[in-house]
Amino acid sequence: MVFFALIGTAVVTSPGWHSVQTTFFSWDQAKASFPHIARGFWVTIKLFMTIEPIVLVSGLIVALIRISKSPVMFPLRVVAVAYVDLFRGIPTLLLVYLIGFGLPALELQGIPKSVFWLGVIALSLSYTAYVAEVIRAGIASVHPSQRAAARSLGLSDSQTIRTVVLPQALRNVAPPLLNDFISLQKDTALVGSLGLVEALREAYIDTTTTFNYTPFVVAALFYIALTIPLARITDHLGSRALERQFSFAGGQK
């Protein structure tokens, strides 16, 4: 609290505060750009809501391929490992450029021309690699004795994964998963660099016509309005998982 108060005072009493105030915190400008940015933010939300389920499902599939043990799956496992290594290594912005400008340039049949879907492809490719690793860690966190118990009851391998391993795995990694989704939600702004008019792009357009940077602040507030609730949910899940673990270790109750 004291820390923030000090920072606040330092900023407000600084010699350049007046010009910063008019260029970044202009109330009139904020009111004027609010509708544009809200419209852009709707595109942001649509992007996020489209990418998130794709990433969850494909991340799960990649993770399951990576933990598979059967020799038949070996070629797929190699592909999955290569995919994760490659796409975690490429900066997301670079991937957005490569997919956004490169894919349409191939002029192949069936490749979407819309910037929205190109953005969806690029971010899904990037985030699936991360989420697959998180889910794989979650699966590894479920004790092998759980699997032994399920198998000894006569459940098949896939029944064991579905009913016993995955529910516990996903619960264990819910906080890091939500973390990834928070950063995904912010990275949707990268699609703006392809010309998709989402929240940040709207703000940028406003600033170029008025030379006032208040729209950036407004856009930031929009992002924060979405990430803070997500962050609180993450915290809540985290503390609940911790509680469960402790009461489990404590045993008798």
Place this chain on the structure above:
Amino acid sequence: MTAGGPEMSAVRFEGVYKAFGDHVVLRGIDLTVEEHQVVALIGASGSGKSTLLRCVNLLEQVDDGQIWLHGADVTAVGVKPDAVRRQVGMVFQSFNLFPHMTVIDNVTLAARRVYKLKRREAEDKGAGLLAQFGLTGKEKAYPDRLSGGQQQRVAFARTLMTDPSVVLLDEVTSALDPELVGEVLEIIRDLRGRGMTMIMATHEMQFCREIADHVCFLDAGRILEHGSPDAVFGSPREQRTRDFLRRVLTA
């Protein structure tokens, strides 16, 4: 499973050999368990008791030798593990209940998924078993709200739900506080009374003496000595058996 065994013993081990990498755990186990018999496996940790049990329901695969279940070779090529596991129940040292499911869901999972029973039928049967084990009213509780003894009783209900013909008990009281051991032993006594065939790895020597028909002392992957409880506990032939018994009985 190829039918074959001349006598229809419940479980029969012939020259069972098992190694994990370079570490040999079982070095040729021969043992016959008759129907309705209770066979106890005793021996130090690492002597191979758990591994031997896990070979019966194919949680581990033997490297050599055969295991016959009701006259059928479960170690033969092409045997479906799921089919074997439907006949063999197993209860573990650390209960291994599924922490994300309620007690009744734990108990009825296999019945619903493997035997395709209707949820209602499964739950009726499950509630009956829970009642037998003094767990009425705990159906909707999660495992982490139960004591260790209660959790292990749920694990018994879960295993018995599928009417196994043989039950494997892997040190089922070792993780329990001393005052909770009795309630689990009571269940085993009860099962014996109903004629259940059981193979149990155990450290409860007193109980073992009271309940087992046959006791096997395992030492470094071999059955060093076996016989009636009175013979093994009363007048052990082998020096190593005597050493082991002295250690555990004075501990």
